[in-house]
Structure formats: structure tokens, C-alpha cells
Amino acid sequence: MHPLLFVLGIPLAGGIVLALVGHREKAPEVNVGFSLGTFVAACVLTAQVIADGPQFVWQREFFIDPLNVFLVTLTAFVALTTAIFSRPYMRVERDRGKMTPPRMRLYHSMYQLFCFTMLLALMTNNLGILWVAMEAATLTTVLLVSVYRTAASLEAAWKYFILCGVGIAQALFGTVLIYMAAEKVLGAEGGALLWTNLNAVKAQLDPDIVTLAFAFLFIGYGTKVGLVPLHNWLPDAHAEGPTPVSAVLSGLLLNVALYAVLRCKVLADGALGTNLAGRLMIGFGLLSVVAAVFFLIRQRDVKRMFAYSSIEHMGLMTFAFGVGGPIATYAGLLHMTVHSLVKSAIFFAVGHATQKAGTQIMDEIRGLIKVSPTVAWGLMLGSLAILGMPPFGVFASEFMIITTAMREQPWAAPLLLVALAVAFAAVFARVQPMVFGETTVRPLAHHPALVPVFVHLGLALMLGLYIPPYLDAWYREAARMLGGG
Numbered sequence: 001m002h003p004l005l006f007v008l009g010i011p012l013a014g015g016i017v018l019a020l021v022g023h024r025e026k027a028p029e030v031n032v033g034f035s036l037g038t039f040v041a042a043c044v045l046t047a048q049v050i051a052d053g054p055q056f057v058w059q060r061e062f063f064i065d066p067l068n069v070f071l072v073t074l075t076a077f078v079a080l081t082t083a084i085f086s087r088p089y090m091r092v093e094r095d096r097g098k099m100t101p102p103r104m105r106l107y108h109s110m111y112q113l114f115c116f117t118m119l120l121a122l123m124t125n126n127l128g129i130l131w132v133a134m135e136a137a138t139l140t141t142v143l144l145v146s147v148y149r150t151a152a153s154l155e156a157a158w159k160y161f162i163l164c165g166v167g168i169a170q171a172l173f174g175t176v177l178i179y180m181a182a183e184k185v186l187g188a189e190g191g192a193l194l195w196t197n198l199n200a201v202k203a204q205l206d207p208d209i210v211t212l213a214f215a216f217l218f219i220g221y222g223t224k225v226g227l228v229p230l231h232n233w234l235p236d237a238h239a240e241g242p243t244p245v246s247a248v249l250s251g252l253l254l255n256v257a258l259y260a261v262l263r264c265k266v267l268a269d270g271a272l273g274t275n276l277a278g279r280l281m282i283g284f285g286l287l288s289v290v291a292a293v294f295f296l297i298r299q300r301d302v303k304r305m306f307a308y309s310s311i312e313h314m315g316l317m318t319f320a321f322g323v324g325g326p327i328a329t330y331a332g333l334l335h336m337t338v339h340s341l342v343k344s345a346i347f348f349a350v351g352h353a354t355q356k357a358g359t360q361i362m363d364e365i366r367g368l369i370k371v372s373p374t375v376a377w378g379l380m381l382g383s384l385a386i387l388g389m390p391p392f393g394v395f396a397s398e399f400m401i402i403t404t405a406m407r408e409q410p411w412a413a414p415l416l417l418v419a420l421a422v423a424f425a426a427v428f429a430r431v432q433p434m435v436f437g438e439t440t441v442r443p444l445a446h447h448p449a450l451v452p453v454f455v456h457l458g459l460a461l462m463l464g465l466y467i468p469p470y471l472d473a474w475y476r477e478a479a480r481m482l483g484g485g
Contacts, residue, residue, distance in 0.1 A: 008119055014112035035080040039073075067259075071336070121259075121260065144241055148242070152240045156237050159232065170219045178267070213268075217261070222318075243303070243348075250307070265277045296426055310343055319416075338393035342385045349382055372448070386427075
């Protein structure tokens with residue numbers, strides 16, 4: 001059997017099994033077991049693609065290529081480390097009465113199904129199945145965000161459901177328009193929704209229809225990316241849901257939504273012969289960076305602050321892919337990787353910190369280093385990493401993006417530099433008193449899972465100093481596919 005079937009089958013089976021036993025004492029370990037199985041299957045798939053090149057599975061409905069294979073591995077890895085982190089975190093929440101047995105069962109089951117939808121969206125070759133996967137991700141996320149059943153979490157879930165529901169409806173209309181344009185070229189039986197078929201005939205597609213289709217697809221999937229002004233759901237969802245959910249939303253969902261935009265951009269660029277898609281992405285990306293930074297300054301809730309940081313970084317990636325060219329596209333892919341690793345590590349540390357302090361308000365969290373030095377250093381190093389301090393990987397990708405912007409879009413470079421400087425000052429000024437100073441926090445009943453924090457930060461540090469040859473080759477090949485050289 002093809003490893004792809006295991007990559008999809010294990011989390012799907014996990015969702016079904018945990019729907020039955022997700023409330024049991026050992027359910028967190030079962031959740032980790034299924035996530036580990038998915039990660040191992042993803043590694044086998046990756047090794048196979050490295051050895052044999054791009055692969056089709058199940059009558060070309062699934063397609064693995066250099067663009068999605070590293071995202072599949074990254075998704076499976078972050079899903080595994082988040083499952084490990086959630087073991088002690090959820091036990092503390094259960095002990096405090098926030099998680100009842102039915103809620104635990106719902107959380108574990110939906111976690112696996114969320115991972116399944118992410119992997120399905122990444123690996124499908126069919127734009128229709130991609131849309132279905134993104135819609136299914138909406139539904140699973142709504143249930144995860146609202147699992148506490150507080151007024152604030154239910155409001156956040158509804159806001160997410162309505163905004164992303166409207167967004168995904170736009171994406172459906174865009175998908176229908178793509179099918180209309182493709183059917184004229186490929187015929188009704190020609191697999192008019194298969195991305196590889198569309199990519200082969202993109203120059204023959206009607207440019208007027210494709211322009212309209214890309215606009216709808218960009219708005220639809222851009223809502224999921226959290227681009228300003230379509231971002232309103234994201235800070236609420238991050239702040240009110242359990243912290244493991246915040247970690248996978250920032251580390252996985254935003255990446256997958258941006259991946260969907262990139263697949264559509266390749267078709268638009270080929271059909272139009274202009275840089276319309278790129279200019280749209282530059283505009284919305286830059287707006288997201290600048291707006292998010294000024295929202296970020298005003299936050300008092302630590303998870304909400306880092307949620308706005310996610311919007312800023314997704315804007316930066318969107319800008320990089322909009323600029324295009326080999327260096328900017330390479331930098332965008334590297335930034336996707338390091339942001340996913342670092343931001344999930346930050347949420348792991350923040351989760352333990354907020355549990356210790358009993359609040360998410362930053363002014364009430366003080367002196368973490370005196371109670372738990374490892375949580376404190378995890379939060380401090382994670383914050384420095386996400387702010388672009390060398391030698392972490394975020395510095396390398398941001399440096400490449402800004403230097404390319406100076407050459408290709410010189411008017412945008414000062415805006416980016418000012419935004420990044422303001423973000424650095426705002427976040428560092430908030431995090432430093434949380435870590436040092438007089439303590440307001442207390443030890444936890446369950447020992448925090450800190451290995452995922454430092455594994456993620458270690459990988460982000462490595463990517464700032466040294467990119468392994470196989471990963472470098474992936475990035476280069478993916479950049480070439482995206483039209484970056």
C-alpha cells in the first residue's frame with residue numbers, strides 16, 4: 001500500500017477511535033500514538049518522493065510534489081509535538097473543571113480529524129477536494145475553539161464559523177469559475193479540476209474568467225490565512241480556545257490556507273501572463289503586516305498578542321510570494337517553516353505560563369523564571385526568535401525578504417522595516433516583565449511538556465545557521481514550481 005494512504009488513514013482512524021475512547025485516562029497517550037503513526041507515515045512518504053520524484057495516487061486524485069511534500073512532513077511533525085504538549089496541559093484543565101469527559105472526547109477526536117483535513121488539503125490534486133478539506137477544517141476548528149463552552153469561546157467559534165464560512169463560499173465560486181474555464185479546454189471528462197491538468201493547459205485558459213476566479217479564491221482562502229481586513233476571527237479563535245488549538249491554528253491551518261492560495265496563483269500567472277496575482281498578494285500582504293503590528297501594540301492578552309503576530313507573519317509570507325523571483329519565493333517557503341515551528345513553540349510556553357498564573361492578561365503574569373526557568377526561557381527565546389533575532393531562521397528569511405523588497409519593490413521596504421521594528425519593541429517590552437521580576441505564578445500539578453518547545457526552537461536555530469541539502473533542494477524546486485526561477 002502507498003504510504004499516502006497511511007498518512008490520511010491514521011488520523012481518520014484516530015478521530016473515529018478517540019470519538020469512542022477520548023474521555024479515558026489514557027486518551028492523551030492514544031492521541032500521541034496516532035499522531036506519531038501519522039508522522040512516521042509522512043516521513044516514509046517523503047523518503048519515497050525524494051527517491052522516486054513526484055507521485056500520483058488513486059487515479060491522479062492525489063499528487064505529491066516538491067511543494068507539498070515538505071509541508072506534509074511539517075504538518076505531521078507539529079501535530080505530533082502539539083499532541084505531546086497537550087497531555088499535561090489538558091490534564092491540568094481537567095483538574096480545574098474546564099474539561100469534562102465529553103469535552104475531552106470531543107477535543108481528542110476533533111484534533112485527529114483536524115489533522116486529517118490539513119493533510120487531505122495538502123495532498124489532493126483536485127481543487128474540489130481541496131475546497132471540501134478546507135470546509136471540513138472549518139467545522140473541526142469551530143468545535144475545537146468552542147470546547148470550553150464559555151460565552152467568549154462560543155462567540156469566538158461563531159465568529160470564526162460565519163467569517164470563514166462566507167470566505168469559503170467565495171472560494172467555492174472561484175473553484176466553479178476555474179472549472180468553467182478549464183472545461184472549454186479539457187472537456188467535461190478531462191479532469192477539469194485536477195491541478196496538474198490545469199497547470200498543463202494554463203496558458204490556454206480564458207484570462208477574464210481566471211482573473212475573476214483568482215479574485216474569489218484569494219478572498220476565500222485569504223480569509224483562512226488571516227489577511228487584513230479578513231482577519232477578525234483569528235485573534236478571538238487563538239485567545240479563547242485551548243492553547244494546543246492555538247498552536248495548530250498558527251502552525252498548520254494558516255500554512256495550508258496559504259498553500260491553497262499559492263496553487264491558485266500558479267494557474268493565474270500562467271493564464272494571465274501578467275503579475276496581477278502577485279500585485280494583489282503584495283498589497284494585501286503589506287497591509288496585513290502594517291495593520292497587525294499596530295493592533296498588536298494595544299493587546300493585554302498574551303495569546304491575542306501572538307495571534308496578531310501570526311497575522312503579521314502571514315502577511316510577510318504573502319508579500320514575499322507576491323514579489324516572486326527565486327530568492328523571495330525561497331524566503332517565503334523558509335518563513336513558512338520557521339514560523340510554524342517557532343509560533344507553535346511560543347504557544348506551548350504561553351500555555352504553561354497562563355496555567356501557572358491562572359490568567360492570560362500579561363500584566364498579571366510576572367516572574368516566570370523563579371517558578372519555572374524552562375518555561376520562562378522557552379517563552380523568551382521563542383519571542384526573540386519570532387521577532388527575527390539572529391541566528392534563528394526567522395532572521396534569515398526576513399533578511400532575504402527585505403533585501404529582495406529593496407531591489408524589486410523599494411517603496412515597500414521602509415514600511416516593512418518600520419513594522420518589524422515596532423513589533424520587536426512592543427513584544428519584547430511585554431514579554432520581558434513576564435519572564436523576570438517579582439513572581440505571581442505557582443507550580444502546576446502536572447509537569448509541563450517542554451521537550452516540544454526546545455525541539456522546535458532548536459530546529460528554528462538550525463535553519464538559521466544551516467539548511468540541510470535535501471531541504472534546500474526542496475525549497476529550490478518548490479520555488480521553481482511557483483514561478484520563482
